[in-house]
Structure formats: structure tokens, C-alpha cells
Amino acid sequence: MEIRTILAADVGSTTTKAILLEYHGQGYRLRGRAAAPTTVEKPFLDVMIGLKNAMSRLANETGRPLLDGDRLVVPGTSSRGADLFLATSSAGGGLQMLVTGLVRNLTAESAQRAALGAGAIVMDVISMDDARLVVERIQRVRELRPDMILFTGGTDEGLPSHVGAVAEYLAAASPEPRFGSGFRLPVIYAGNVHAREFVASTLGDCMLLSFVENIRPTLEKEVLQPAREEIHRVFLEHVMAQAPGYQTLLDWTGGHLQPTPMAVGKMVQQVAAYLDTDVVALDIGGATTDVFSVASGRFHRTVSANLGMSYSLGNVLKEASLDRVQSWLPFYISEGDLRNWYSNKVIRPTTLPETMDELLLEHAAARDALRLSFEHHNSLAVTLKGVRQRRTADRVFDQTSTGQPLVDMREVGAVIGSGGVLSHAPRRAQAALLLLDALAPVGVCRLFVDSVFMLPQLGALLDLRPKEALDTLWQECLIPLGTVLAPAGTGRPGQSIARVSMPGQELDLVFGQMALVPLGPGEEMELEVIPRSGWDAGRGRKQPFRVNVSGGEVGLILDGRGRPLELPKDPALRRRALVDWWLAMHAYPESALRKYAGREVV
Amino acid sequence: MTENLMVRTMEKARVSRQRRLPLPGDVLVSAGSTVEPSTIVARTDLLPGAPYFVDVMRALMVPREKAGPDLMDLVMTVQVGDQVTGGDIIARYTKGFLGEVVVVKSPVTGVVEFISRLHGRVLIREDGRSARPVVVVSAAKQLDVWPRMLRTYAHCREGDEVKQGQILAAAPSPLGWDCAYAPVSGVVEKICTRTGAITIVRPARPTEVDAYIRGEVTAVNPGDSAEVSTAAAYIEGLFGLGGEAYGPLARVAGPDRVLEAADILPSHEGCVVFGGALASLEAMNRALEVKATGLISGGINHLDVVKLLGREVMVGLTGQEELPLTVVITGGFGVMPMSQRAYNLLCAYEGAIASVNGRTQIRAGAVRPEVIIPLGEGISPDLPDADVQVARAGGELVPGAMVRITRLTHFGQYGRVVSVLGSRVRLETEISLYTVDVELLDGTVVTVAENNVEVVC
Numbered sequence A: 001m002e003i004r005t006i007l008a009a010d011v012g013s014t015t016t017k018a019i020l021l022e023y024h025g026q027g028y029r030l031r032g033r034a035a036a037p038t039t040v041e042k043p044f045l046d047v048m049i050g051l052k053n054a055m056s057r058l059a060n061e062t063g064r065p066l067l068d069g070d071r072l073v074v075p076g077t078s079s080r081g082a083d084l085f086l087a088t089s090s091a092g093g094g095l096q097m098l099v100t101g102l103v104r105n106l107t108a109e110s111a112q113r114a115a116l117g118a119g120a121i122v123m124d125v126i127s128m129d130d131a132r133l134v135v136e137r138i139q140r141v142r143e144l145r146p147d148m149i150l151f152t153g154g155t156d157e158g159l160p161s162h163v164g165a166v167a168e169y170l171a172a173a174s175p176e177p178r179f180g181s182g183f184r185l186p187v188i189y190a191g192n193v194h195a196r197e198f199v200a201s202t203l204g205d206c207m208l209l210s211f212v213e214n215i216r217p218t219l220e221k222e223v224l225q226p227a228r229e230e231i232h233r234v235f236l237e238h239v240m241a242q243a244p245g246y247q248t249l250l251d252w253t254g255g256h257l258q259p260t261p262m263a264v265g266k267m268v269q270q271v272a273a274y275l276d277t278d279v280v281a282l283d284i285g286g287a288t289t290d291v292f293s294v295a296s297g298r299f300h301r302t303v304s305a306n307l308g309m310s311y312s313l314g315n316v317l318k319e320a321s322l323d324r325v326q327s328w329l330p331f332y333i334s335e336g337d338l339r340n341w342y343s344n345k346v347i348r349p350t351t352l353p354e355t356m357d358e359l360l361l362e363h364a365a366a367r368d369a370l371r372l373s374f375e376h377h378n379s380l381a382v383t384l385k386g387v388r389q390r391r392t393a394d395r396v397f398d399q400t401s402t403g404q405p406l407v408d409m410r411e412v413g414a415v416i417g418s419g420g421v422l423s424h425a426p427r428r429a430q431a432a433l434l435l436l437d438a439l440a441p442v443g444v445c446r447l448f449v450d451s452v453f454m455l456p457q458l459g460a461l462l463d464l465r466p467k468e469a470l471d472t473l474w475q476e477c478l479i480p481l482g483t484v485l486a487p488a489g490t491g492r493p494g495q496s497i498a499r500v501s502m503p504g505q506e507l508d509l510v511f512g513q514m515a516l517v518p519l520g521p522g523e524e525m526e527l528e529v530i531p532r533s534g535w536d537a538g539r540g541r542k543q544p545f546r547v548n549v550s551g552g553e554v555g556l557i558l559d560g561r562g563r564p565l566e567l568p569k570d571p572a573l574r575r576r577a578l579v580d581w582w583l584a585m586h587a588y589p590e591s592a593l594r595k596y597a598g599r600e601v602v
Numbered sequence B: 001m002t003e004n005l006m007v008r009t010m011e012k013a014r015v016s017r018q019r020r021l022p023l024p025g026d027v028l029v030s031a032g033s034t035v036e037p038s039t040i041v042a043r044t045d046l047l048p049g050a051p052y053f054v055d056v057m058r059a060l061m062v063p064r065e066k067a068g069p070d071l072m073d074l075v076m077t078v079q080v081g082d083q084v085t086g087g088d089i090i091a092r093y094t095k096g097f098l099g100e101v102v103v104v105k106s107p108v109t110g111v112v113e114f115i116s117r118l119h120g121r122v123l124i125r126e127d128g129r130s131a132r133p134v135v136v137v138s139a140a141k142q143l144d145v146w147p148r149m150l151r152t153y154a155h156c157r158e159g160d161e162v163k164q165g166q167i168l169a170a171a172p173s174p175l176g177w178d179c180a181y182a183p184v185s186g187v188v189e190k191i192c193t194r195t196g197a198i199t200i201v202r203p204a205r206p207t208e209v210d211a212y213i214r215g216e217v218t219a220v221n222p223g224d225s226a227e228v229s230t231a232a233a234y235i236e237g238l239f240g241l242g243g244e245a246y247g248p249l250a251r252v253a254g255p256d257r258v259l260e261a262a263d264i265l266p267s268h269e270g271c272v273v274f275g276g277a278l279a280s281l282e283a284m285n286r287a288l289e290v291k292a293t294g295l296i297s298g299g300i301n302h303l304d305v306v307k308l309l310g311r312e313v314m315v316g317l318t319g320q321e322e323l324p325l326t327v328v329i330t331g332g333f334g335v336m337p338m339s340q341r342a343y344n345l346l347c348a349y350e351g352a353i354a355s356v357n358g359r360t361q362i363r364a365g366a367v368r369p370e371v372i373i374p375l376g377e378g379i380s381p382d383l384p385d386a387d388v389q390v391a392r393a394g395g396e397l398v399p400g401a402m403v404r405i406t407r408l409t410h411f412g413q414y415g416r417v418v419s420v421l422g423s424r425v426r427l428e429t430e431i432s433l434y435t436v437d438v439e440l441l442d443g444t445v446v447t448v449a450e451n452n453v454e455v456v457c
Helices: A047-062 A107-117 A134-144 A160-173 A193-203 A225-242 A246-253 A260-275 A313-320 A322-326 A335-347 A356-380 A428-439 A455-462 A466-477 A571-584 A590-598 B069-075 B139-143 B147-153 B281-289 B302-309 B340-348
Strands: A005-011 A015-023 A028-037 A084-089 A095-101 A120-127 A148-151 A186-189 A208-211 A257-259 A278-284 A289-295 A298-304 A412-418 A443-450 A478-486 A496-502 A505-510 A514-517 A524-531 A545-550 A555-559 B009-020 B040-044 B051-055 B089-095 B100-105 B110-116 B121-126 B134-137 B167-173 B176-181 B186-191 B198-201 B207-210 B215-221 B225-236 B239-241 B244-251 B272-274 B294-300 B326-333 B353-357 B370-374 B402-405 B414-426 B432-440 B445-449 B453-455
Touching (some): A005 A047, A015 A047, A028 A466, A047 A246, A084 A246, A084 A260, A095 A107, A107 A120, A107 A148, A107 A225, A107 A298, A134 B051, A134 B121, A148 A160, A148 A225, A160 A193, A160 B110, A186 A193, A186 A225, A193 A208, A208 A225, A225 A246, A225 A257, A246 A257, A257 A260, A257 A455, A260 A278, A260 A289, A260 A298, A260 A412, A260 A455, A260 A466, A278 A356, A278 A428, A289 A356, A298 A356, A313 A322, A313 A335, A322 A335, A322 A356, A335 A356, A335 B302, A335 B326, A356 A428, A412 A428, A428 A443, A428 A478, A428 A555, A443 A545, A455 A466, A466 A478, A478 A545, A505 A514, B009 B040, B009 B207, B009 B340, B040 B225, B069 B089, B089 B121, B139 B147, B139 B167, B139 B176, B147 B167, B225 B340, B244 B294, B281 B294, B281 B302, B294 B353, B340 B370, B402 B432
Parallel strands (some): A005 A084, A095 A120, A148 A186, A186 A208, A278 A412, A412 A443, A478 A555, B244 B272, B272 B294, B294 B326
Antiparallel strands (some): A015 A028, A278 A289, A289 A298, A443 A478, A496 A505, A496 A524, A514 A555, A524 A545, B040 B207, B089 B100, B110 B121, B134 B198, B167 B176, B215 B225, B225 B370, B239 B326, B244 B353, B402 B453, B414 B432
């Protein structure tokens, strides 16, 4: 059947978003978007109420009725309904999982990566080397009420008895599932294959047990995909079927329902495959920030549950320190005023910035929330720990330990930003600066921003209509901001760090400065970069290269601030530097920036 | 339009509070009885049941290599969920050529909670009703050390307060360290170098639950809880500190000036004081000094909260502070004049007993601080329930509505909506937002984003 209209919904913790895509000969175009509060919690306890509200609003906006009473019009006609309906969900805190392993840094960490990659929030990690007492562990498992448990532990060569001990803890705790009564909690066993029999005899009666390949068959090998696929199957067949109203939603979608982060993760992997480079994507919300990465072909996702722009703002300040956040402001604000401002944002999370000072305060916090989330991601997306390493004599002075971050910013060719503070920034250059300041990419890197947070819906569409999903991704969803060239190194202000040649222009990139070269969306340009001594523009120290760069709504950004990115320590110099960078980037209204530059520094 | 929940002020509402014991005990009131805030409605003398691990394989002296699930199945005489009394046999093993019978007895009365067939250990959860006030830990035996050397290995001294799970003593073993843990919280009474035992005395304090509000007992769950209900004036705050408290209301300042230390007098001891657009640090310290039980004000400085508590505080989750003064803030952070309606309501009941709670939880299932002023009237079924959160409908932001501005410019100021623009307006930040024109109390008309005003009701 020809699909001309696609209705896609994302049921978030606070808001249910619906979009309508229509076929226009060349692909699908966004016809409209609407949102309504999610109704999965009390007093409504039915996700369908919020979804129908969002659909009604979408129908009003587009002039195309989608519902016939309580029934969704699928397939649609030329003037009403939609030909395909699909949905993603992170409501009620999303998919909440408990993971267990034998050793925190080995199997438990692999289990955590598998669960996070499948779009889950990891509520706790239980391992045999846990510092908590056995009683405390059992008590904790009993209190948690997860949606499911990913039970791992041991290599296939190891002793099964230790894994059996973890099974005993789980049986003793006998945790209740979050939704549904009289329903057995799903447990996915992905541990030592020789312990399966004991695990089945211990847990088989009280839990819904399924077996997949060992997540860590040997210390040197990590197999995450079977566990992730099983998580998705159990999520659809058991967990979602118990959540209030989700059975109807599953029926409406014909089973095309998946966890929001999983859908986003699929799209991020598609972007990496299409651009043939490592990719980092960040989605900053009010309470949490998700970070996705595809590095050397491996996909990872983490969620920083306490870093966000409203509810979690207090934690951002606590973790980043007030001084650090304050250093991103071009004006003086006392500690007391700063604390009051951010605290008011926490207790009134839906208020929006009206003045430049407020906008800059939000952006200052966003920089640190993104940076901390990325640091958290780098602490989990690491090379396997405990792996035996062979070194020859020539490596005696160059020994690296296991557990190194997988994401190397030199190899990252694209960064994607999503979430209100990035997608709805008044100028795209602001989003570009937030990503640059938080992630500090090195070398040549493209920047994108998700226009209206469509990635989840497109991720859901990907399974059914891959070509259409990708077309819509590039045409409607991802807005190219441009490309950044950022050499790594440190120097003195005013010192030339690289010679950059482009058609009809040749310039010196100077340390401590930023420059913007106009290069619109769809345009390309060949650059020749000759780094100065001691500087690395992505291909090694002092290694010249030629590269084709793509434009975007901001353009080609030449970032001469050096890496690691350090702000001047003197407050007056720092504020002046911020204003200079932002003026060069046309990031904020010039009159406002001039006002800050002329403001007396206290 | 934002879908915020309104900060509510209700002249008359039904308020019900569950008063629950943490452990089974006695409910001391009956349904229909009248209670004062200080009335003890429930009490328990029970101690929380402690978990006891019994190493069955060790007690049976079975070598590790012989121990395993099959042997455990063979020796155990109890199952998970079984009730046992102190001294009951929980495992029995016939060993050797002569058929010597070895038994393991339960050290306490309780329930078998967990049997590790692999590790040969049993967890017995002590029954709170039979919990002994004195607990003896055979530390030297557990560590396999000479009792006379126990003090060398002890990590505590007589008189120390220890928490459940804390290491009492530790000694090196071939595989690392063996530890003796405190099975209960209490005070170390004696470290005996003759028997090798450490004695812990549990604090024998009865747990009592008061009524918190003045009202009528509307439901009783014997042994567990009572529900107290009242017809009351109800004010919801935005941020608070400290737990439940009560006392007569005492006005100490007008609604729109900074509350100073001098405003609070020694006569305010035991009172819930109110007033002011900002509770200064000095005022809060003075309230603590004169032993006022509660303080209601319009605003507070976050830095003052940190200084008052001596640590960083997460704004989104409070109420557990061990502060003898409950603070309820109705406006927010900074100088925030109290809403005239809330202030007038408090003034109208000056001298009446008010119950206050500073507990705040911003995320999931938002909990806001509260002020409850029982009216001393019967509870009519027609009264609105104070706990039912009513989502604000967009239509309420209409010309004539009283609003409070909640963003930096004019933050905390009150005004009346003059007009609601149906289209977006581009602001200084270049963001386009729906806005409203608000006439402030001084007559100035300002344009504010719809998201940044809240209807005051």
C-alpha cells in the first residue's frame, strides 16, 4: 500500500508530541506538530488521553482530522486520518532496568552498556564486589520495582557458582514489577552459559526468565546485541502491555512501539553510517541528558539522570561549581543572585528567558550540563576492562591501561544537538557555540541540530520505511549548522596557529580568536590547512591536509581557542574574550554584546 | 500556555493526613475522636528487626569443597518464609562413620528470609516484637582470633554509637579480611576480652506519632495508622525546609518588606511566625534562637539556606533537614512579596494554631510545603479537597486576572492582566513568545511572556 501520510508520536515523561508527515513527490515533509501533557501518571493513568489530546491539537493545526471518535483513522483518506501510525515512548521515566553482574568493572559494566544502548534507565547495578552488605543489596532490589532485570555475570570459562549466588539474591529479593499485578518480572539472563541450569532452577518459578548469549563470553569479547534485542522484545511483549493504556497504543501502532532513546540511537547510527565518521549526539532535556556515540563502529548511549535544564539545574550547578558556570557569563553577577536565579528556574521549570541576561544564564548552565553529560558518557563508553594486553619492549614507556574512552574527539566528524535549549535557541550560532564549548571537538567536525526533536519518530519509521526515514532526516529533521575547524594545542594570544587557504582567501588562524566564514547549507568548499609547529588540526602535529567542508546555517567556524579549551583566568579578560567570540560568530544581538563589553567590571 | 500547577490558597478546604507508624504498634485514638496537633495518635515500642546471617556450613564444620546446593538441600530443616524462634534447629547433619549429629540453631526469633544454597548461609530477619534490647556479637569467634586480642582488631570502643552494618572488628585472613558487622544500630556497651564478644545496646525509645493537625479522626487502621481530617484554610508554598511543626500564628512583618531579626521577639517561642518578602538569614537564626516552630515568608535567598544548613541543598528535594524550625516560602528565591490573599488569610487567623510542613519535592508527584489552619468546624462533604491538584487551564489567563511575574524583570511583582495577545511577540532575546500585558500595582504596564506569569488564586 502506498503510504502518503505518516502519523508519529513520542510519549515523553511530561509531554506527548505528535507529528504528521506528508508525501510530496520528493519525500515526506513535516505537515504539522503538536504536543499535550502526558497522562500516564495519576490521576489519569491512561497514556491514550494525552495522545488523543496531542492528536486533536495536531488535527486543528493541520486541518486534517485524525480521530473518528475514540478511533484512529488508519489507513487514511485524502482528507482525514493517516496511512501509518507509529510511536516511541519514554513515559513514566522510560524503560527502567536493574542490571547485575559479577564484577562491577567487567560484566556489570557490560550489562550497563547493553541496557543503556537499548534505551533503558539503569536504576542500580548489583555486583558481587558491591560495597553494600548482602542484606542491603537484597533490600535494595526489593525496593526498586524495575520493569525488567538484565542478569549477567561470569565468562563462559568461569565458575558458575558465583553467578548462582547472584541468582539466589534475586530470588530472595523477589522484586515486584513496576506495572501490573499478578505479572512475573521479566529477567533476561546473559551470563555464564554453564550457570543457566542453576539460574533456571532458582528463578524459573518466580520470574519470567529468558536466556540470550553471554554478554561477555570471554574477557576479551563483549556481545551486546543479543541482549539489546531481547530487551526490546520483552519491553514490547511484557512491560508495555502492563503499562496503563499501552495495550491500546500497541494495538494502534500494530506493534511499532519502541523506547524513545532506542529510536534516537538508531538514527544516530544511520547518520554515522551515512557520513562515514564517528558521531556524538546529545539530547538535553529538563531532567536528564542523553548522550549517544558511534565510535569505531560501536554504538553507545548513556543517560545522565541528574543533568538537565530545569528540574536538574541545581545538580548541574553543584557538580560543575558556580564559579565554572559563572565563567561563561559576560557580566558580573553575585553568587547570591546567581543561586536565586537558578533556584527559581528549578521551582518554576516552564518559565522562559525574556532578557539577554536570562538567556545567557541558561546557556551558561547548558554548557556545563552538556559537558558533564559527555564526561559521564566517556566514563562508561570505554574499552573493555580486565583484558589481557601484550606489550613488546618498545611499548615499555607507552603503556595505556584498559578502560580508555572510546570516543576520540579527533575522530568525531559530526556532532548532533537536540533538546529545547539547542533546538529552540533564537540563533543557530548559539546552538553551535554551546556544542563547541561543551564538547570541544578537535580538527574538522560538522555540527547539526535537531529542528523540532523528530529523531525518535524517524527512528521508529526507520524499521518500516528506511529510505523515507533517512530522506526526512536530512530534509526536515537535521539542520546543518556548518563545519568547525579547531586545532589542538596551546599558545600565546595573537600567535598564529594555522594557515588556512580557501578559494579566493587565505588567512592566519590566531590563538584565542574565532572567525566565521560564510558557507551556506548545501555549499561545499575545499580547505587547505597548514598547522604551525606544535599544533594539530586533526591529522597529527604540524601535519598539513586538504579537506572538503560543508556549510550550514552558521557557516564555516574557525575556532582558534585551542584545545583543551580554557577560558582566560582574569575575569575582565574572560568577559572580553567571550564577547569577542560571540561577536565573531554573530551569536547574539550585537547591541546587547556591545553593552556587555562596555559594562563596568566589578 | 504553561500547564503549571497553581500555588493554591484556599479559604476553606478539607485536609486529611495519614498518621502511620513505621512498625506495627498501637493506635491510641478511635474514629470520631477529636485530636489536637500534639495528641499522640499511635505508638510502638518495637525495635526494627535486624537481619542475622548464619553460616550453616561453617557451623556444621563442613569443608568448603564438600559444601554445595545438594548438601544444603539435605541439611536444611527450614525453608524460606518459615517462622523460627530463638534456639530452633534450622539445620541438621549426620556426619562421619559413627553418625555424629550436628545441628545449627537459630540465634533469634524471626523469619527465614534467604537461604544461599551455594554459599551455605541463611538469613533470618529478627521479629521486631521479640527483638532484644541487648545484642551480643561473637566477634572473636567470627574472626577466628584469640579473645584477648579482640581490642587489637576492634574498630569501635565502648560508648561508640554504631549503625547497622558497620564493621565492629576486622582481622586479616588468607583471602583478605574477615569482618564482624553490627547486626543492629545502637551503642557499644562492652568489648569483652574473656568471651570475645561485643555487646550492643539498642536504644529503647518508643516511637510515637502525633496528630499534626487539629481535627477529627476519620479512619483507623488498627496497629498501623489513623487518618486525621479537618476543615481548614490551606496555603501551599513553593519551597520549604524542615518537617512537620505547629504553633499559634504570629504576624511579625508586612507582606512586602525584608523580615529582620529584630522582628522576631522572645514571645514568639513556639509560634509559627509569618510576614515579609524575604526571610533573611538573621531572621531565621533569630527564629531558631527564640524557638519559634515555623516561619512563613514570601522569599528566601538560596545562599542563606546553604549558610543556615551548613551544606549545599538541592532545591528540588527538601524536608529531611534536621532543623528545629520549619520554613515555608510562598513566592520563591529572592525578595518576593507575599500574595495579598495568602497574607490576609494568615492575618485573619492570627493566634490560631497552624500546622506547617516544609517538605518539597519538585519532580514526579510534586510535593509542596503547606500551611494548614484548622477552622474548628465540622467537615462538610462539599468542601474541596486540598490535596487534589487542579491543572491550570489556559483560559484562566484572561483580562482582569491577578498574576505574579516569575522571571527576572519585575520578578515577584503582582499585577492584573490588561490584555492577552493572540500572536507571538519577538522579545529582546529574539525569541518569539505569546505575551500578556500586565498592569503592575504601581500602574506601570509591562509586556510579559505567558510562560512567565502565574495566576494567583
